[in-house]
Amino acid sequence: MKILRDNELYSLVVLLMFLAVIPQFLSTYNVRLLSVGLLYGLAAVGFNILYGYTGLISFGHAMFWSAGAYGLAIGLVKLNLDPVLSILLAFTLTFIIAVVTGYLSLKHTEIYFAMLTLAFAQLIYALIIKLRDITGGDEGIYGIPRFPPDIEQYYYLVYMIVALLVLLAWWIVRTPLGLGFQAVRDNPYRAEALGMDVRRVRLISFVLSAFYLSVAGILYAPLNRAITPDIAFWTFSAIIVIMTIIGGSKNMFGAFIGGLIFIYINTQAMNLTEFWQLTLGIILALLVYLAPYGVVGIFDRVVEYVRGRR
Amino acid sequence: MSGEGDKVVLGGVSLHKWFGNVHAVNNVSFTLSQGEILSIVGPNGAGKTTLLNLVSGIIKPDDGRVYVYGERGRIDITGKPPYYITFLGVGRSFQIPNIFDGLTVRDNIRFAVLAYKKRMTRFNRGYGFYEDVEEIVDNVVNIFRLEEVIDKYGSELSHGERKKLDIALSFAQSPRVLLLDEPTSGLTYSEKLEMVDLIKSLRRERNVSFIVVEHDLDVVREVSDMLMVMYDGSVLAYDKPDVVIQMSEVISAYLGGEVL
Numbered sequence A: 001m002k003i004l005r006d007n008e009l010y011s012l013v014v015l016l017m018f019l020a021v022i023p024q025f026l027s028t029y030n031v032r033l034l035s036v037g038l039l040y041g042l043a044a045v046g047f048n049i050l051y052g053y054t055g056l057i058s059f060g061h062a063m064f065w066s067a068g069a070y071g072l073a074i075g076l077v078k079l080n081l082d083p084v085l086s087i088l089l090a091f092t093l094t095f096i097i098a099v100v101t102g103y104l105s106l107k108h109t110e111i112y113f114a115m116l117t118l119a120f121a122q123l124i125y126a127l128i129i130k131l132r133d134i135t136g137g138d139e140g141i142y143g144i145p146r147f148p149p150d151i152e153q154y155y156y157l158v159y160m161i162v163a164l165l166v167l168l169a170w171w172i173v174r175t176p177l178g179l180g181f182q183a184v185r186d187n188p189y190r191a192e193a194l195g196m197d198v199r200r201v202r203l204i205s206f207v208l209s210a211f212y213l214s215v216a217g218i219l220y221a222p223l224n225r226a227i228t229p230d231i232a233f234w235t236f237s238a239i240i241v242i243m244t245i246i247g248g249s250k251n252m253f254g255a256f257i258g259g260l261i262f263i264y265i266n267t268q269a270m271n272l273t274e275f276w277q278l279t280l281g282i283i284l285a286l287l288v289y290l291a292p293y294g295v296v297g298i299f300d301r302v303v304e305y306v307r308g309r310r
Numbered sequence B: 001m002s003g004e005g006d007k008v009v010l011g012g013v014s015l016h017k018w019f020g021n022v023h024a025v026n027n028v029s030f031t032l033s034q035g036e037i038l039s040i041v042g043p044n045g046a047g048k049t050t051l052l053n054l055v056s057g058i059i060k061p062d063d064g065r066v067y068v069y070g071e072r073g074r075i076d077i078t079g080k081p082p083y084y085i086t087f088l089g090v091g092r093s094f095q096i097p098n099i100f101d102g103l104t105v106r107d108n109i110r111f112a113v114l115a116y117k118k119r120m121t122r123f124n125r126g127y128g129f130y131e132d133v134e135e136i137v138d139n140v141v142n143i144f145r146l147e148e149v150i151d152k153y154g155s156e157l158s159h160g161e162r163k164k165l166d167i168a169l170s171f172a173q174s175p176r177v178l179l180l181d182e183p184t185s186g187l188t189y190s191e192k193l194e195m196v197d198l199i200k201s202l203r204r205e206r207n208v209s210f211i212v213v214e215h216d217l218d219v220v221r222e223v224s225d226m227l228m229v230m231y232d233g234s235v236l237a238y239d240k241p242d243v244v245i246q247m248s249e250v251i252s253a254y255l256g257g258e259v260l
């Protein structure tokens, strides 16, 4: 895993440069798709703060993407607020949900933690369906304004925010806070014995991670112009987990790539066969079996192999 | 022996711990002076690890008290959480080395220092860019002779290196007392010698006091000022090592050679 670790920033910068140029050569349809890819990448990076770095697996992260998306959409469409206030509303909603669900879920770890996050996320889903007046129920919210309206211009707005936040995540895991995350992941008992407040650090990681998902949701709602409750359903939480694992949870580059790749695997599989969920399942199973460190792990092994032969 | 004026730093009074029907620690008391090394021996299941757990706050005693003595007098630490006890200067190592496998040796020690300095929630600087921290890290690496493995991940270390790193993590937090649970178990002969030197030099140069749970009698003879023999949760003997070792021959004869 050495190449991966040492060259992560370099890999990220090259990839981001590529992503800055590539829309010039793509159709509007594909630019739109790539915008979603960026947001999936951002979501995976945010999820990976909690999963890859703090060692906690949440099956409920769709609730934070939804908190962002619904918060913004409700602000803009239902309450006729200006964009700044709508974003503020989205963040407030995310923050409250994250602190409360995080505080309660983090009384446990491992599978119990995962189950609790899943339960809370389904609760949020149920609320979205029930509170029809505010959320539009199962029809969702339509006519969300996009600024700038042009897809390619909007891509660059998304791009700038995503690039900034991905680099920020790269940075955070290299600060004392990030070291604390990793220590908790490896050995919470020892971390505690060495004087760390483990639950507090876990909660910080959880809320930070939720913030990333929320930003992705906030950017997603105008991109799509409409949102429906499936972004709050548990299957979307599973997708967030899956794409992080596909890319590789060992670092932020892997997670980011995972999000970008996922959107293409998903669309291709959906186009090619009606059994796309099955196909996706098989791809995932193969990946986990053959490449436990994800796509980036494969890349790493190839590079090591080529270097070794010379 | 070594402590001038025998300033007491740590004490346990009539400690008890039950696990169901098992009386794991039965009325154990001790005092530890500054710079003193107290060794504890006893067969498997005697309650040695449990006693260290009671002192370091990992489990709470059912009865009895634990005290730390500092500048501000006596502090009752009975049942206090581990991190609280750590900050009062009582560090510990574990029977099965307890380190961070996904971090390099350097980052393991950095973590210990940052946690001790209560900087764990900062994110204004990279964790390798605090000069005062780096100074301590270099110092600890030097004392524990970990230079050669400094950039290896915890998961890549040998058993002996893991044992050393485990103790180094606690030592990085400037403890006044170190509780070591079988520091030489599973070590090669030369690693054992190194460990003995290390314990003695930390005591000599840093005035650290120790409670050392140990099976190897050669190590015990070499380092101890005082020796406690535990059996079935109780204290069978607690005195100067040569006294206890004579006594313990009597005791082991009595118990069918089971004690040591």
Ligand SMILES: Nc1ncnc2c1ncn2[C@@H]1O[C@H](COP(=O)(O)OP(=O)(O)OP(=O)(O)O)[C@@H](O)[C@H]1O
Pocket (backbone or CB within 6 Å): B019, B022, B024, B042, B043, B044, B045, B046, B047, B048, B049, B050, B051, B095
């Ligand atoms: N967490 C626990 N739950 C239940 N029983 C325990 C627990 N910890 C220890 N015991 C029991 O308490 C007794 C003392 O165990 P302890 O680990 O303190 O012994 P020890 O002297 O350290 O032995 P060893 O030399 O094998 O490390 C044993 O009978 C053990 O089975």
Ligand SMILES: [Mg+2]
Pocket (backbone or CB within 6 Å): B048, B049, B050, B095, B181
């Ligand atoms: Mg033991």
